[in-house]
Amino acid sequence: MIDLVFIEKVARWLTNTQVKIKTEVAESNAQAKRLAQYLNDLERRIDACERPNLDKEVSTYFLGTHTMYTVVNSRNA
Numbered sequence: 002m003i004d005l006v007f008i009e010k011v012a013r014w015l016t017n018t019q020v021k022i023k024t025e026v027a028e029s030n031a032q033a034k035r036l037a038q039y040l041n042d043l044e045r046r047i048d049a050c051e052r053p054n055l056d057k058e059v060s061t062y063f064l065g066t067h068t069m070y071t072v073v074n075s076r077n078a
Contacts (some may be wrong), residue, residue, distance in 0.1 A: 032075070039072040 046068055049057045 036072070036075050039068065039075055043068045043072055 045058070049059070
């Protein structure tokens with residue numbers, strides 16, 4: 002009987018651990034997607050400053066700085 006209780010507790014612990022790992026992976030993937038988007042925005046704004054063109058968005062120093070700040074601090078999000 003004690004062995005059965007122990008096995009059930011271990012099984013429950015393993016299930017909970019698996020759920021926690023899957024949750025962490027999902028959060029990590031979401032963070033990676035956000036970071037990739039932030040970096041893409043930053044590259045686009047840097048390009049708009051370096052090579053202005055009527056087809057590109059208007060970018061300012063403030064927008065570039067704000068985007069860089071977002072990228073650097075995205076690791077805490």
